[in-house]
Amino acid sequence: MAASSVSSGGRYDVFINFRREDTRKIFIGHLYKALVQKSIYTFIDGDDLELPTTIQESRLSIVVFSKNYASSTRCLKQLVHILDRVDTKKHIVVPIFYQIDPSDLRKLAGSFAKAFAQHDHDPNANIDEVQSWRSALTKAANFSGWASRDYRDEAKFIEGVVQDIFNQLLQFSKVYVSFRGGDTRKGFAAHLSKALHQNVLSTFRDVSADIKGDEFSSLFKVIQQSKISIVIFSESYAHSRWCLDELVAILECADTNNQIVFPVFYGVDPSHVRRATGPFGEAFARHEEVFRYNMEGVTLWRSALTRATGPFGEALAGHEEVFRDNMERVTLWRSAVTRAANYAGFVRNNFKDDAELIEAIVQHTWRACRGFERILN
Structure with a gap:
């Protein structure tokens, strides 16, 4: 036999939600490679015109919260879609707190507070939509997840994350x-x-x-x-x-x-x-x-x-x-x-x-x- 391939019953096993400028060329690249080596079908780029469908057809979503995550309306809109999927279907969400304090996210403090201050003062922003982003962040932050600051070795951190994803996908x-x-x-x-x-x-x-x-x-x-x-x-x-x-x-x-x-x-x-x-x-x-x-x-x-x-x-x-x-x-x-x-x-x-x-x-x-x-x- 050989390493493992888990398929979700849709186009992808895993959808990764992340802010490109923060993590695309560093952490996300290594994470994606490790998932692929486990033969886990993974979607990582958010330019798909059928994005809501892509999220819907994935079994699990990894949400990588980084310092400037909340400044990206693209990330926040994706997160709302992901949590809608959790509410309507059996969809798993695994948050990753990448080089941030999880409490800042849960309390919307630090860089997250600054990002929402900007959203609140944006004349083109929809007040109800901004509030849905706040609620989505708070909800997602309370899922069981992984904090990179708990590991001195990022390779070991990624290994742990991928093994967790693998084990969770086995059930399907x-x-x-x-x-x-x-x-x-x-x-x-x-x-x-x-x-x-x-x-x-x-x-x-x-x-x-x-x-x-x-x-x-x-x-x-x-x-x-x-x-x-x-x-x-x-x-x-x-x-x-x-x-x-x-x-x-x-x-x-x-x-x-x-x-x-x-x-x-x-x-x-x-x-x-x-x-x-x-x-x-x-x-x-x-x-x-x-x-x-x-x-x-x-x-x-x-x-x-x-x-x-x-x-x-x-x-x-x-x-x-x-x-x-x-x-x-x-x-x-x-x-x-x-x-x-x-x-x-x-x-x-x-x-x-x-x-x-x-x-x-x-x-x-x-x-x-x-x-x-x-x-x-």
Whole structure:
């Protein structure tokens, strides 16, 4: 598998509201790059003629409050649209207090007070509109957010923000795409995820190379919450223990949550997958060899430690239990692969090119989703 791609069910996952003169060439550039590296579809430029629609079709808005933010009527008008979206739909707002004191914003003090003094004295300003800006700022400032002054390292700050955004977007996944990153991450899996996204299908494309710690448990929650899982069997799929554990979880959801599962045989013979032969047979043989070698290692450890009682005996017993469980995992993996490969699916060689294959998968997925909770915005 590989890093992660969360799609919102609209054109964008994230809309960033910010004052260009303050942050565009510094903070925003780095933030945008970090979001893109997480495969989070992000809109950052406010010149879109269909701006209200862009905000409406985004799942989450990041509002970057900087020193001169309130002097920008463009930013303030965008903020009102964002909060209207919060009131009418399930839209998430994450404020970032960039090099400012959050209390200045909440109390409309400091540079924010000066900005509104100018708005109040502007003969062309609409009094009601200015008041709506005040209310929007106060409301947005009270959402849970991030303050850059709490971090000495801006890179760490951005890392924390992006991880928070990623975790919040996980809840919207409906279609889960399981694949071996080294085989398809930059090609077929990426194009498939983009096509699903463009067809208003909320999609999570896992890419576990960048996943650490608690994200593993988060991903299994995503699988449980999804309505459909697409499993891309490629030549090296069974070499990944993560892919195989993931597949076991997917099939458990098929049993407990009536999740729809369909395989895509990408560059592999379906019979090799079903019978665990060819590259799949080689992968399982390799897993068994590694786990068997580990069990033999415990035997050697026992011999070296002779009696091995007390804490030593407990430790060796723990190692044996882990390695025995691993041998049982191989049996589960074999069963899961055989079962998943017997679902009706798609074979790459039956299509003239990847584009035709992806179109067929998207149409099939969309039709399958119609029987579930609507995933159109």
